[in-house]
Amino acid sequence: MSEKDKMTKNDPEFIAFRELCNRHGLAATIQRFIVYQTLCQMHNHPTPDMIFERLHPTCSSVSRMSVYRILEQFSRSRIIRRLNHPGSSMRYDAFMHPHHHLICVDCGAVYDIPCQEDEQITLPPESVPDGAIVLDYTLDFQGLCRRCAAKPV
């Protein structure tokens, strides 16, 4: 382990990250920490490529493939959310508080829409297929962002 890695491991943010990973049954590594921190700093629901471009200048040790792989591990462990919007590339969200999204049908930009606690949708148990378990849901609103709405047709 390099001196820099040793320092990172005592960083309070890394310690908080390790606790988060522990709760979700995932090992906390420096590479995973870098990817998670970068995603948390970006509030635009970035694609794996956007995350890679952002971290690459300072952390060349994390490859594009690692970014893809780590994001998938996080999403499977439910540390972050993967957004699958038809017709647009895969995006990720580190904001795990329940919220909705407004998606621009033109450029694919994704905006957070706050939702009220009492707005939670619950499914009647009889509507869930036998043996299936509901883990999460998202509500997506389709529209145009300000920039696309202002574009001449």
Ligand SMILES: [Zn+2]
């Ligand atoms: Zn747009």
Ligand SMILES: [Zn+2]
């Ligand atoms: Zn979001």
